[in-house]
Amino acid sequence: GAVVSQHPSWVICKSGTSVKIECRSLDFQATTMFWYRQFPKKSLMLMATSNEGSKATYEQGVEKDKFLINHASLTLSTLTVTSAHPEDSSFYICSAPPSGANVLTFGAGSRLTVL
């Protein structure tokens, strides 16, 4: 079946540093990937749509300069949290639709803790 892999699964960083999270589609190509943010015991909030070869589309209220998204290839999208602060601590989840499928496969998520 379609697999989406995220790395790292958890990361702890100091305030002010930048953190990169990778999302890979392992056995399919994805021209589009989606990045979600989830707070503890809360729902998933769509942050942005990552588009291969072009700029990401951000949802209203999401800071483009804070959350940099790059979709460099058909199997890799990255989310970089720049100048991270404690309020950026969250669970970040990516997803992608396998080719021809109207279904989303989600990664296992990446837990970011900013000290």
Place this chain on the structure above:
Amino acid sequence: QQQVKQSPQSLIVQKGGISIINCAYENTAFDYFPWYQQFPGKGPALLIAIRPDVSEKKEGRFTISFNKSAKQFSLHIMDSQPGDSATYFCAASWGGGNKLTFGTGTQLKVEL
């Protein structure tokens, strides 16, 4: 209009019982309604999904009931098991796209 309202927020069911989670939406353009199951520290996994041209879909112990006129849909888990204890999210999308709007989630606990 993009909201999907989900209830209850939490649910405790005895083993063997039926778990019922409800969702309601406003946007009549929604045409795809999946349910996701999420265990702590993991990403959501697709459980079952339905389109508005059918009123019910069953896969094993999981059934979606869909009421187009009321703009409501629900998940029924029959013979609930402790292993079903997880958070369940309903979601909706439209136009064949994959941009999902998620409900607020229901934390299910199945007790022995």
